[in-house]
Amino acid sequence: MxxxxxxxxxxxxxxxxxxxxxxxxxxxxxxxxxxxxxxxxxxxxxxxxxxxxxxxxxxxxxxxxxxxxxxxxxxxxxxxxxxxxxxxxxxxxxxxxxxxxxxxxxxxxxxxxxxxxxLGAFLLTEPGVGSDAAAITTTARRTATGWVLDGAKAWVTNAAGADVLSVYATTDPAGGHRAIAAFVVEADRPGVRPEPTYQLFGGHGLGTGGFAFEGCEVDDGSLFVAPGEGFRAAMEGIDLARVLVAAMCCGMVRTGLETATAYVADRRAFGKPLADLQAVRFTLADVATDLAAARLLTFRAARTLQDGVSGAVDAAHAKKFATRAAEARLADCMQVMGAAGARRDHPLPRHLATARLTHYLDGATEIQDVVIARSLLGPSENA
Ligand SMILES: Cc1cc2nc3c(=O)[nH]c(=O)nc-3n(C[C@H](O)[C@H](O)[C@H](O)COP(=O)(O)OP(=O)(O)OC[C@H]3O[C@@H](n4cnc5c(N)ncnc54)[C@H](O)[C@@H]3O)c2cc1C
The missing domain is CATH 1.10.540.10 (Acyl-CoA dehydrogenase/oxidase, N-terminal domain)
Known part of the structure; x- marks a missing residue:
C-alpha cells in the first residue's frame, strides 16, 4: 500500500x-x-x-x-x-x-x-437516537441574534477533554433530515453541561461521554452547516470514517498475529515448540488470511474514495469484514498463547475488548448490511 x-x-x-x-x-x-x-x-x-x-x-x-x-x-x-x-x-x-x-x-x-x-468532538448521537440519525431531537431555536440549543447528546468520543463541539440539531422537529443543522459550540459555554464519562471496557481512552444542552445560546456565527444540509454533512465523511475503522482493525489484528507468532515460537509443550503443532499453525494461517483480506478490502475502499468515486458499498464491506475479523482473530491469537494470552502484560486483551466497540463506531455492523443489501436488491421498506 x-x-x-x-x-x-x-x-x-x-x-x-x-x-x-x-x-x-x-x-x-x-x-x-x-x-x-x-x-x-x-x-x-x-x-x-x-x-x-x-x-x-x-x-x-x-x-x-x-x-x-x-x-x-x-x-x-x-x-x-x-x-x-x-x-x-x-x-x-x-x-x-x-x-x-x-x-x-x-x-x-x-x-x-x-x-x-x-480538541474537537462530533455530537450527532443522542441517548434515544443512534442508527436512525435523521431522528435527532436536540433543537436549535432561532432568536434575534442567534440560536438556542436544547437537548442531550450521547456517545461523544473525546468528551472528557473536548474544547470544540460540532453539535447537530434540528431546527424543526417535524422536518426530519431536511431540518438538521450543525453548530460549533465551545464546551465551556453557559448552557453546556458535560455528563460523567462512560465506563467503557476497552474504551476508557476514548473519553466517551454525553453533554446536555440547556438553553445554550450561541451567536449567528456559530452556525457551521445551514439547516437542511446538516444531515448530508454528517454523512459526508461516513464512508471514509468506516474505512478508517477497518484500517484500525487491521492494525490490531497485525499486532495480534505478531504477538502470537513470537510466543508460539518460544513456548514448548510435549517436548516441542507450540509452533510445530499443526492446530496452532493453521489457526495462525487463518488469522493471516483474514488480515490479508481485511487489508485488501480496506485499501480498495480507501482507493475508491481517493479516486472520488462513490465508496459507500466498498466501505461497508471493509468495515463489516474487518471488525468481525478483529474480534474473532484476536481471540484466536490469544487462544494459541494459552492462558498467557489473557494476561495484560501484552496488548491483546485490550485490543480484544476494543474490537467489540468497533462494531458500533460510525454505523453498526447491521447498518453496513443495510448498505450492501440495498446495492444488491434496491431499497426496502424494512431497512
Ligand atoms: C465507543 C463509541 C464511540 C462513539 N463515538 C461517537 C461520536 O464521537 N459521536 C457520535 O455522534 N456517535 C458516536 N458513537 C455512537 C455510534 O455512532 C452509535 O453507537 C451507532 O450509530 C449505533 O447506534 P446505537 O448504538 O444507538 O444503536 P441502535 O441504533 O439503538 O441500534 C441497536 C441495534 O439495532 C440494529 N439496527 C438499528 N437499525 C437497524 C436497521 N435499520 N436494520 C438492521 N439493524 C438495525 C443496530 O445495528 C444495532 O445492532 C460512538 C459509539 C461507540 C460505541
Missing part, C-alpha cells in the same frame, strides 16, 4: 508510527487500568503534527488523502485504537471545518484545531 503514498504522505505515516511507539505504547494500558481519557496521547500527537491530517497544506495541515490516512490510523491502532480513534474524530472535525466551514468559524477555530491547542 505504501507504494501509493507521496513522499510527504509517507513521512506523515512514519511520524505516526514514531508517535505510537514513543508516546502511546508505554501508557496505553494505563488508560484502561486507571479508567481515563488518553489526554497525553492527543497532546503528543499535536507536537508530532498529527492534528491537521485532513486539512489542506495551504491551511496549515497535512492534506492527506484517504489511503495515507488509513495507513496512519492502521499504524496508530496497531498500538492502541483509543488513541487512534480519538485522533480521527478530532481530525474529521478540523477537516470538515476547513472544507465547508464559513470563513468566520475558520478564523475562530481552525488554527487551534490544526495545532492541537484545542
Amino acid at each position: 505504501d507504494d501509493a503514498l507521496t513522499p510527504h504522505e509517507a513521512s506523515v505515516v512514519d511520524r505516526a508510527k514514531a508517535w505510537a511507539a514513543v508516546d502511546v505504547a508505554p501508557v496505553a494500558e494505563s488508560w484502561e487500568t486507571d479508567r481515563r481519557f488518553a489526554a497525553e496521547a492527543f497532546a503528543a500527537a499535536a507536537s508530532a503534527g498529527l492534528t491537521g491530517l485532513l486539512v489542506p497544506v495551504e491551511q496549515g495541515g497535512e492534506g492527506l488523502g484517504p489511503v495515507a490516512l488509513a495507513r496512519v490510523v492502521e499504524e496508530a491502532a496497531a498500538v492502541d485504537l483509543c488513541a487512534a480513534f480519538s485522533l480521527v474524530v478530532h481530525n474529521n472535525l478540523a477537516g470538515a471545518l476547513s472544507r465547508r466551514g464559513p470563513a468566520d468559524l475558520k478564523v475562530r477555530y481552525l488554527d487551534d484545531l490544526v495545532s492541537g491547542a484545542r
Whole structure:
C-alpha cells in the first residue's frame, strides 16, 4: 500500500508510527487500568503534527488523502485504537471545518484545531437516537441574534477533554433530515453541561461521554452547516470514517498475529515448540488470511474514495469484514498463547475488548448490511 503514498504522505505515516511507539505504547494500558481519557496521547500527537491530517497544506495541515490516512490510523491502532480513534474524530472535525466551514468559524477555530491547542468532538448521537440519525431531537431555536440549543447528546468520543463541539440539531422537529443543522459550540459555554464519562471496557481512552444542552445560546456565527444540509454533512465523511475503522482493525489484528507468532515460537509443550503443532499453525494461517483480506478490502475502499468515486458499498464491506475479523482473530491469537494470552502484560486483551466497540463506531455492523443489501436488491421498506 505504501507504494501509493507521496513522499510527504509517507513521512506523515512514519511520524505516526514514531508517535505510537514513543508516546502511546508505554501508557496505553494505563488508560484502561486507571479508567481515563488518553489526554497525553492527543497532546503528543499535536507536537508530532498529527492534528491537521485532513486539512489542506495551504491551511496549515497535512492534506492527506484517504489511503495515507488509513495507513496512519492502521499504524496508530496497531498500538492502541483509543488513541487512534480519538485522533480521527478530532481530525474529521478540523477537516470538515476547513472544507465547508464559513470563513468566520475558520478564523475562530481552525488554527487551534490544526495545532492541537484545542480538541474537537462530533455530537450527532443522542441517548434515544443512534442508527436512525435523521431522528435527532436536540433543537436549535432561532432568536434575534442567534440560536438556542436544547437537548442531550450521547456517545461523544473525546468528551472528557473536548474544547470544540460540532453539535447537530434540528431546527424543526417535524422536518426530519431536511431540518438538521450543525453548530460549533465551545464546551465551556453557559448552557453546556458535560455528563460523567462512560465506563467503557476497552474504551476508557476514548473519553466517551454525553453533554446536555440547556438553553445554550450561541451567536449567528456559530452556525457551521445551514439547516437542511446538516444531515448530508454528517454523512459526508461516513464512508471514509468506516474505512478508517477497518484500517484500525487491521492494525490490531497485525499486532495480534505478531504477538502470537513470537510466543508460539518460544513456548514448548510435549517436548516441542507450540509452533510445530499443526492446530496452532493453521489457526495462525487463518488469522493471516483474514488480515490479508481485511487489508485488501480496506485499501480498495480507501482507493475508491481517493479516486472520488462513490465508496459507500466498498466501505461497508471493509468495515463489516474487518471488525468481525478483529474480534474473532484476536481471540484466536490469544487462544494459541494459552492462558498467557489473557494476561495484560501484552496488548491483546485490550485490543480484544476494543474490537467489540468497533462494531458500533460510525454505523453498526447491521447498518453496513443495510448498505450492501440495498446495492444488491434496491431499497426496502424494512431497512
Ligand atoms: C465507543 C463509541 C464511540 C462513539 N463515538 C461517537 C461520536 O464521537 N459521536 C457520535 O455522534 N456517535 C458516536 N458513537 C455512537 C455510534 O455512532 C452509535 O453507537 C451507532 O450509530 C449505533 O447506534 P446505537 O448504538 O444507538 O444503536 P441502535 O441504533 O439503538 O441500534 C441497536 C441495534 O439495532 C440494529 N439496527 C438499528 N437499525 C437497524 C436497521 N435499520 N436494520 C438492521 N439493524 C438495525 C443496530 O445495528 C444495532 O445492532 C460512538 C459509539 C461507540 C460505541
